[in-house]
Every structure is written in C-alpha cells, then in structure tokens.
Amino acid sequence: MILSFVSAESAQALLTGFSVLAVAAYAWAAWRSETRPAEGGSPAAERPAWPVHLGLLLPFAAHFLALLVDISGLGLAQAGARFGFAPALSMTAWLVLAVYLVESHLLPLPGARRVLALMALVTVLLALVFPGESRPQAASPWAPLHWVLGLASYGLFGVAVLHAVLLNRAERQMRQVGSGTVGRARSASPGLPLLRLERLTFQFVGAGVTMLSLALLLGWWFTPQWRWDHKNLFAVLGWVVLTGLLTGRRIFGWRGRRATRWLYFGALLLLLSYAGSRFVLEVVLQRPPL
Known part of the structure; x- marks a missing residue:
C-alpha cells in the first residue's frame, strides 16, 4: 500500500486540506470567470477577465492531490484502495477539466470555464463528505x-x-x-x-x-x-x-x-x-x- 506508514488521522487531514483548498480556488475561478470587452468594444473579441490557466491551475492541482489521497487508500489499515460514487464523479470532473485546459488553447469554449469550475467544486465537496469505502486488493x-x-x-x-x-x-x-x-x-x-x-x-x-x-x-x-x-x-x-x-x-x-x-x-x-x-x-x- 502506498505510504502505509501514514496514519488514518493524517490522511484525513491531508484529504480535508487539499479538498478545502480546491473548493476555495474553484470558487475564486468561477467568480473571476466573467468576461470583459476587449479594446474597441467588440463583443466577439471578449476575453476572460482572469487568465484561464492561472485561474484553474491551483484548484486543478489541489483537486488531483485530494483524489490521490482518497483513491490511493492512504491511511487504511489493510492493503487496498478506497473508492465510491463521489470519488468517481470527482475524477470524472477532473478529467473533463484536464481536457478543457488543453483544448482551450486550440478552440474557444466561452462560458465553459465557470460551469466546469462549479461542477468540480461540487464533486470535490461530495468526495470529501463521501470519500468512498475501503476495498481490498x-x-x-x-x-x-x-x-x-x-x-x-x-x-x-x-x-x-x-x-x-x-x-x-x-x-x-x-x-x-x-x-x-x-x-x-x-x-x-x-x-x-x-x-x-x-x-x-x-x-x-x-x-x-x-x-x-x-x-x-x-x-x-x-x-x-x-x-x-x-x-x-x-x-x-x-x-x-x-x-x-x-x-x-x-x-x-x-x-x-x-x-x-x-x-x-x-x-x-x-x-x-x-x-x-x-x-x-x-x-x-x-x-x-x-
């Protein structure tokens, strides 16, 4: 088991810390996702009021660490992993966001950033409340x-x-x-x-x-x-x-x-x-x- 020397209390503290950080950063990213007209006032030239990758990089990384702590089974007494419906939803949201971060370089996806940030925020909270159940190898x-x-x-x-x-x-x-x-x-x-x-x-x-x-x-x-x-x-x-x-x-x-x-x-x-x-x-x- 990965890092089996970590106690259950320490694992829970890490999970809570990373999850709270991700939730706060996703909320900030959603709030700063409003657009403002570019010079000349052309609506078609609107750009994010906050750089897309800078606004989502921190919650994206914290989200990944929370998933790693949760799914890896860190702190479990027996070798295995921990999984359930909420970590599955959280992982899905993280994967969707990963594709968005790459694709946003190639194709404009206006309006998606706020929705994805809020969706990821909700799934992180769900995974924190329902971290899944211990599963043997x-x-x-x-x-x-x-x-x-x-x-x-x-x-x-x-x-x-x-x-x-x-x-x-x-x-x-x-x-x-x-x-x-x-x-x-x-x-x-x-x-x-x-x-x-x-x-x-x-x-x-x-x-x-x-x-x-x-x-x-x-x-x-x-x-x-x-x-x-x-x-x-x-x-x-x-x-x-x-x-x-x-x-x-x-x-x-x-x-x-x-x-x-x-x-x-x-x-x-x-x-x-x-x-x-x-x-x-x-x-x-x-x-x-x-």
Whole structure:
C-alpha cells in the first residue's frame, strides 16, 4: 500500500486540506470567470477577465492531490484502495477539466470555464463528505485496468456532453439571428466554428465508446459469474444507446438536437450505472462494497 506508514488521522487531514483548498480556488475561478470587452468594444473579441490557466491551475492541482489521497487508500489499515460514487464523479470532473485546459488553447469554449469550475467544486465537496469505502486488493490483475478504462470513458463522455451543450447553444443563437434577434444573439455569440465543434463532439463519443467497450469486455472476462445487476445493466444499455448514436450518425447522418438527445440519454444511463448504483448502496442502503 502506498505510504502505509501514514496514519488514518493524517490522511484525513491531508484529504480535508487539499479538498478545502480546491473548493476555495474553484470558487475564486468561477467568480473571476466573467468576461470583459476587449479594446474597441467588440463583443466577439471578449476575453476572460482572469487568465484561464492561472485561474484553474491551483484548484486543478489541489483537486488531483485530494483524489490521490482518497483513491490511493492512504491511511487504511489493510492493503487496498478506497473508492465510491463521489470519488468517481470527482475524477470524472477532473478529467473533463484536464481536457478543457488543453483544448482551450486550440478552440474557444466561452462560458465553459465557470460551469466546469462549479461542477468540480461540487464533486470535490461530495468526495470529501463521501470519500468512498475501503476495498481490498483486486482479485484479478485485470481489475485495475477495467476501472481505469471505465473512468476514462466517464471522462470522455463528460467532455462530449460539454461540447454538445455548447453546440446546442451556438445553434440556438444562430436561429435567433435568423429570426431577427440579431443584437441579442451577437452579444452572446460564442465565436465557435460549428462544424469543428460538432466533429469534436462525436470524436469524443467515439473514443468514449471504445473505452467503454474495452471496460465491459474486461469486466465480463475476468468476472467468474457475470451478474445482470443495476450497474451492469445500465452500463450495457448506455453502450447500446451511444453505439446506436454513432451508427445513426454514420448511416442516417444524425446531427443537431436528435444526436445530442441520444448523447444525453446515453450519458445519463452511464451515470446511473456506477455512480447511481453506488450512491444507492453506500448512502441509501449503507451496504458494504461488493
């Protein structure tokens, strides 16, 4: 076990300290995420009132350290790890934010920074209140890879949902321009190349489906008795919906609201798969980990 000499009290203090730091820094980043017009007063040239990476670097790093302390099982009496629905959500938010920090260099994503900061803030608080349950060392050497692939798919679908929301907003603003409300739409114009944004959305969906497929195959392969419990059922249903979305787009050219609705529904099923089922077991029923 990593740093097994650390006591449970010290581990809890580290978790609390990093979490509080991340929450405070995310709140600051969300508050400073307002935009101001650039010189000349052009709304399309608006820029963040606080540098994106400087504003998010500190909470991003503190968030990672809190996850490391929590998930690594630091301070546990027995070798293993600690995990649950809240750390899974927190890790997903951190992965989405990581992609955003890289992508913001290449593509303008206005309005996303505040939403992501607030989302990460909430998940850090959840993970602090519900840090997960102690889990012994995995029986199969493939189990850690299964968990990593599952979390990676969560993060990729989270990024895809973020892009879909921005895509829907941009399309709605374009319709406002066509209906005559030009001034209002122009003042909130995201300045996004729609075709590029749409292409990125489905690239993330495709990558997420690939990761989810591998995670499901590994889970089925190393599990002696596959059970159709709520977690597996929702995961397979989510895979069917998202695979159907990619098939419909390739064959029938699905796009726009129809495509994003499929994406939202598939992502919701996946959210109910692990995070939802673990929330019921850990918080509502208070059962030990399976």
